[in-house]
Each structure stands twice: as C-alpha cells, then as structure tokens.
Amino acid sequence: MTWWEDLAAAEPEFAERVRARFAVRKHGTMATLRKDGSPRISGTELEFGEDGLFIGSMPGALKALDLRRDPRLALHCPTEDAPEGDETSWDGDAKIAGRAHEVPGPDGSHRFRIEITEVVLTRVGEPGDHLVIESWHPGRGLRRRTRT
Template sequence: MTAWRDVEQAEPEFAQRVRALFDAHKHKTIATLRADGSPRISGIETVFEDGELGFGSMADARKGADLRRDPRFALHSATVDPVDGAEAQWPGEAKISGRAIAGPVTDGSDSFRADIAEVVHTHLNEQATRLVVEWWTPTNGLRRVERE
C-alpha cells in the first residue's frame, strides 16, 4: 500500500505543492464507478492526517457504496482560473488516484483512506507559456512534461 507519507518522503517539495492545492479549499471532487461501470462525480472533503489521505461518505451515500463495491477513485482539487495578466502565479490543480481502503463506520459515516497509485500537479511554467504536468507513481517516481 502507498500512503501519503510515501509521497512526502519520496518527493517532499512536489507533495507540499499538491497538498497545498487540496488544502486551499474545503470541497473537492471524487470520481467513482457505479455498479454498471459508468463514472460518478461527487463532491467530497479530504483530510491529510498521520501520513494518510482520508475521506468519508455520509451513510447510505452512493459514492460510499461505489467505493465499497469497486475501490478505484480519482480525486480532484478545487480549480480556480488563472488571473488575466498574472497567469504565471496560477497554482494549478492537483489530482490523486488509487484505491479506497474502507475504515470503520463512525457516527453513521463511512471512512476511507487512500492507497495511492498516482499524484498529479498541472500548472504553468514560469513564463506562463507552457502547460506543465508533473506526476508521481510509486513505481516510476516523479516525471514531468511540458506542453504548448
């Protein structure tokens, strides 16, 4: 299993940027898979605690049922538009995908922690002329591409 602490240990600066994007706003988006295999997008809150990335689901919510049936997920940080004229200061957006490990039900809510498969930070280069995609996986480490 790959926990958030593993990302922090492998690439501390990259992990700090990704976490800052997730911590910047309360609400994020999660993609899960419905019983028929089609995607479902839901709002969610996340927490980084004790080296783990955790999230929950209200009792009887469809996203919790999705994750218990098929643990694959993709999380997306909140996204804000670059400010005209200050595009180079745009912090970008972050994504984390993997498998949800079910925890105990507390206060009638499901809890999950992430077994991380991939972490992505998409942003602009310093000149704001190219899109930069950086991604980390437990197998291949940190990689980077720039696109026009």
Template sequence: MTAWRDVRAAEPEFADRVRRLFDAHRHKTIATLRADGAPRISGIEVVFADGELTFGSMAHARKGADLRRDPRFALHSATVDPVDGAEAQWPGEAKISGRAVLAAPGPDDTSGSDRFQADIAEVVHTHLNAEATLLVVEWWTPGQGLRRVERE
C-alpha cells in the same frame, strides 16, 4: 499500500505543492464508478493527517456504495482560473488517484458513515511554467517516481 507519507517521503517539495492545492479550498470532487460502470462525480472533503489521506461518505450515500463495490477513485482539487495578465502565478490543479480502503470508524462514531484511507497510485500537479508559455504536468507514481512533461 502507498500512503500520503510515502509520497511526502519520496518527493517532499512536490507533495507539499499538491497538498497546498487540496488545502486551499474545503470542497473537492471525487470520481467513482457506478454499478453499471458509468462514472460518477461527487463533492467531497478530504483530510491529510498522520501521514494518511482520508475521506468519508455519509451513511447510505451512493459514493460510499460505489467505493465499497469498486475501490478505484480519482480526486480533484478545486479549480480556479488563471488571472488575466498574471497567468504565471496560477497555482494549477492537483489530482490523486488510487484505491479507497475501508477504514474502521473512530471510537465515537455512531453515524454509520464510511471512512476510507487512500492507497495512492498516482499524484499529479498541472500548472504553467514560469513564463506562462507552457503547460507543465508533473506526476508521481510509487513505481516510477516523479516525472514531468511540458506542452504548448
């Protein structure tokens, strides 16, 4: 299992940039798979703590049912538009995908909610280069480390 601490240990500067994007706004989105295989997008909050990336689902929610049936997920940070004339300052957006591992509820949790830990397969940061002339995509995977491409 690849935890957030593993990403941070391998590429601390990259991991810190990604985390800042996730921490910048409370609400993110998560993609899960419905029983019929169709995608589902839901709002979600995530927590980076103790080297783990965790998130939850309210009791009887469809997103939790999706993840218990098929643990594949994709998380997306909040998206903000670049400011006209200051595109080079746009922080970009971040994505994390992997598998959701059902975690034991906390000792005081009687809500029946689901809590998941992320088994991370890929982390992505998309942003502009310093001149704001190229789109930069950086991505990290456990097997291949950090890679980068620039596109017009």
C-alpha cells in the same frame, strides 16, 4: 500498497504543493464508478494526516457504496482561476488517483483511507506559453514534462 505518507517521505516538496492545492477550499471532486460502470462525480472533503489521506461520507451515500463495490477513484482539487492577464501566477491543479480502503468511521459514517496510484500537479510555466506537468507513481517516482 503506497500511501500518502510514502509520497510525502519520498518527495516532500511535491507532496506539500499538491496538498496546498487541495487546501484552497473545503470541497474537492471525486470520481467513482457506478454499478453499471459509468462515472459518478461527487463533492468530497479530504483529510491529509500523518497516518494517510482519508475521505468520508454519510452512512449509505452512493459514493461510499460505489467504493465498496469498486475501490478505484480519482480526486480533483478545488479549482481556482489564474488572475486575468497573469496566468503564470496560477498555482496549478492537482489530481490523485488510487483505491479506497474502508476503515472504521465515527457514528456509522463511511471512512476510507486512500491508497495512492498516481499524483499529478499541472501549472502554467514561465513564460506562459506551456504547461508544466509533474507526476508521481509508486516505483517510478517523480517526473516532469512540459506541453505546449
């Protein structure tokens, strides 16, 4: 299993840039799988700590029940638009995929520690005619590619 702190130790600069994308606002977006296998999108708050990456939810929340049934999830950072006419100054877009492991939460709430299976950071390159996509996977490490 690979946790956030493993990524932060292996690629600290990349991990910090990803974490900064999630910190631009309080709420990110999470995708889970419903009982019938269809996707569910929910708002969620992420907590990056020295002991891992966590999400929480209210007792009995559907997203928590989804994760108990099927722990696979995808997280997307809050989105910010690039300044008009200056796309290359956009700090990018971050995504994390993984599996949720339930741990004790306060006051009966749900709390999950996230096992990392993929982390992706996308931004506009310079000049602004291409995307720069950086991705990290356990066992493979950090890769960078461009796309026009």
